[in-house]
Amino acid sequence: MKGKNKRKHTDGFNEDRLMLISWSAPVLAQLVMLVIMIAQRQWLYVAMLAPGLISSALSLASMALRSNQKQQHDEPVSTTYAKVVETARQNSHSPFAAMPHMCFERFYALDEDALPWRTITRTWLSSTSSCPIGVTEHGLFRTDLQRSGPHAMVAGTTGSGKSELLISWCLSLAMQYSPDDLHFVFLDFKGGSTFNALEHLPHTVGNVCDLDLFHAIRALNAIEQELVRREALVSAERVSRFDQLVRPPARLVVVIDEFHALRDRLPDYMQRLNRLASLGRSLGMHLIVCTQYPMGQVHADMKANISLSICLRVTDQMQSNELIGIRDAALIPPSIPGAAYCNDGQHTTPFLCSAVRDVNRLVRNIGTAARFHACKRPDLLFSEPLTQHATQSDLSIPSNQSWHNVPFALADDGVLVYTAILDVSQQNIAIIGAYGSGKTNLLLHCARWLYDTGCANIRFTRKTEHGMVTDDGKPLPSHKRTIWIVDDADEALNPFSSAPEANELREALVNPNITVIAAVEKPISALLDRCPTRVAFPCGERSNDPDARHSRRNSGRVRSRRLYPPRSWRAHATGQSMPYSVRGIPRFLTIRGILFAKTLEKSRDSWLSE
Numbered sequence: 001m002k003g004k005n006k007r008k009h010t011d012g013f014n015e016d017r018l019m020l021i022s023w024s025a026p027v028l029a030q031l032v033m034l035v036i037m038i039a040q041r042q043w044l045y046v047a048m049l050a051p052g053l054i055s056s057a058l059s060l061a062s063m064a065l066r067s068n069q070k071q072q073h074d075e076p077v078s079t080t081y082a083k084v085v086e087t088a089r090q091n092s093h094s095p096f097a098a099m100p101h102m103c104f105e106r107f108y109a110l111d112e113d114a115l116p117w118r119t120i121t122r123t124w125l126s127s128t129s130s131c132p133i134g135v136t137e138h139g140l141f142r143t144d145l146q147r148s149g150p151h152a153m154v155a156g157t158t159g160s161g162k163s164e165l166l167i168s169w170c171l172s173l174a175m176q177y178s179p180d181d182l183h184f185v186f187l188d189f190k191g192g193s194t195f196n197a198l199e200h201l202p203h204t205v206g207n208v209c210d211l212d213l214f215h216a217i218r219a220l221n222a223i224e225q226e227l228v229r230r231e232a233l234v235s236a237e238r239v240s241r242f243d244q245l246v247r248p249p250a251r252l253v254v255v256i257d258e259f260h261a262l263r264d265r266l267p268d269y270m271q272r273l274n275r276l277a278s279l280g281r282s283l284g285m286h287l288i289v290c291t292q293y294p295m296g297q298v299h300a301d302m303k304a305n306i307s308l309s310i311c312l313r314v315t316d317q318m319q320s321n322e323l324i325g326i327r328d329a330a331l332i333p334p335s336i337p338g339a340a341y342c343n344d345g346q347h348t349t350p351f352l353c354s355a356v357r358d359v360n361r362l363v364r365n366i367g368t369a370a371r372f373h374a375c376k377r378p379d380l381l382f383s384e385p386l387t388q389h390a391t392q393s394d395l396s397i398p399s400n401q402s403w404h405n406v407p408f409a410l411a412d413d414g415v416l417v418y419t420a421i422l423d424v425s426q427q428n429i430a431i432i433g434a435y436g437s438g439k440t441n442l443l444l445h446c447a448r449w450l451y452d453t454g455c456a457n458i459r460f461t462r463k464t465e466h467g468m469v470t471d472d473g474k475p476l477p478s479h480k481r482t483i484w485i486v487d488d489a490d491e492a493l494n495p496f497s498s499a500p501e502a503n504e505l506r507e508a509l510v511n512p513n514i515t516v517i518a519a520v521e522k523p524i525s526a527l528l529d530r531c532p533t534r535v536a537f538p539c540g541e542r543s544n545d546p547d548a549r550h551s552r553r554n555s556g557r558v559r560s561r562r563l564y565p566p567r568s569w570r571a572h573a574t575g576q577s578m579p580y581s582v583r584g585i586p587r588f589l590t591i592r593g594i595l596f597a598k599t600l601e602k603s604r605d606s607w608l609s610e
Helices: 002-039 043-071 077-091 104-108 116-124 162-176 213-236 259-265 267-283 317-324 359-372 439-453 500-509 548-553 587-602
Strands: 131-136 139-143 152-155 182-188 204-209 251-257 285-291 308-311 339-343 348-353 405-412 417-423 429-432 457-464 467-471 482-486 514-520 533-536 568-573 581-583
Touching: 002 043, 104 116, 104 162, 116 162, 116 359, 131 162, 152 162, 152 317, 162 182, 162 251, 162 285, 162 348, 162 359, 182 213, 204 213, 213 267, 213 285, 251 259, 259 267, 259 285, 267 285, 308 317, 317 339, 405 439, 417 533, 429 439, 439 457, 439 482, 439 514, 482 500, 500 514
Parallel strands: 152 285, 152 308, 182 204, 182 251, 251 285, 429 514, 429 533, 457 482, 482 514
Antiparallel strands: 131 139, 131 348, 308 339, 339 348, 405 417, 405 581, 457 467, 533 568, 568 581
16 A cells, blocks of 8 residues: 555656646746847847746746645645544544434333323323424424424435434324324335335325335325315415314325435426425425435425425535535534434534334334324325226225115226216216127126115116017016116117117117116217216227227326226216226126126026016
């Protein structure tokens, strides 16, 4: 090592010699010219050459002095500078030396409480909004998103303690606010491990990671919809802030880990977060952004609305200056993880973050406190995308479900997945799809559901090798409405058909007391004009697919046919396509439908009568 330094020093010395020689040549040339001009008594030229010669001579002398001083040192300048910086760091007084290391549980004396949920219950009854997340030289360090925020940015290099700070901060907020007053949405773009334990908090309404970008897009869409919903609530009651509403919604805190990864992978969605940052204060929506690189990663519009900044150890003084206005965060030694500086716009405070000793235990006790308070579990703000298969357990059917609302599939509006309903009480329904797409299974499911309710007369018409066959079931005069289900109705709806079923079907389509549920392979104008509600199985042909144009126009909200093959369809209402896709009939219904179809083909007895 010494040999390398000596060789570098020798190389530098040779360079200085060459530089001195190169500067001495013009000085000598000017001196010779000056002597010649004096000898010829050209005083005007002498006056012009003298100042330049003096300046060049002084520059040469200055360079020689610097080279001489440099030769007196045995080490290179870079090594000397590094040692000076290291000595300054060692000799400077560290503000974290006098701070005690304290676990998060000690803030609320939870480590001494046999039943910590009781302490949490009492904390929810207090009116304070500040949350302890660390310690300073003088006591606990508290943050307040309501007053100091409403948004915050956390920066720090790898291993500085960002994840532990986020976990402690979120648990401190959960300790301070009940699930009725505060909700969390977690977006983890570091692999999905940071917020796994916090997902079970009763405050959490959404958790997503970068392993599924479709899920992350749904989360950002849901946040945008929630922002619009709160704007509508504030506007409807003519108030300026959400807390002035008669029944204000819970505050929503959106926590994003590794924000720079989110920006790199989903740059088109950053404008939605910028809008949240600008409107969040009056709508009760807060943003906590965590990143390793604060410089250039956060948009100026978002940064203008972030007034609370926490900077852990960073590797660049410019990043520290950018976030908290001083370079001290770059001088934090790696041996002190969790050391940070907080700038609230007025003061910069050093503090030491406190880690949670047992996250799972604390989450369980918060859940117990929520049950003791009888806090209602908040509805999810968004859900996972549609799965490839659906079962009966996936359908949520309320106990007070009306007889005419037939749950038949799972619907996806781009944010939430819920049970799709067919209302057969007033309007006719058209089911359009190619052969083998699942139309008959859907009709049989609707027939079985309606027959089991016993609230309407059910007719089922099917096509056999002997023509159209109708099963009337057991008609009762007490039922004012008749549901007529027609499978393979293409021939019956032919305007040139003279069959009795065709005339009867045309009359039923205009009868207000009869609901016709007809299945056809291709769109027929005579049917579509009388069926405001339509279920279309995408067939892949633009000319025959009534929903092709809608799919292209709303491709951002509707799942494509490539991702969801034949067992997916869309429902239409009032002549326009609803913005959702649905997964096909649950598996057990498909199996039952196949058995019913075989029974209808082999037996003359009506299964409706049975």
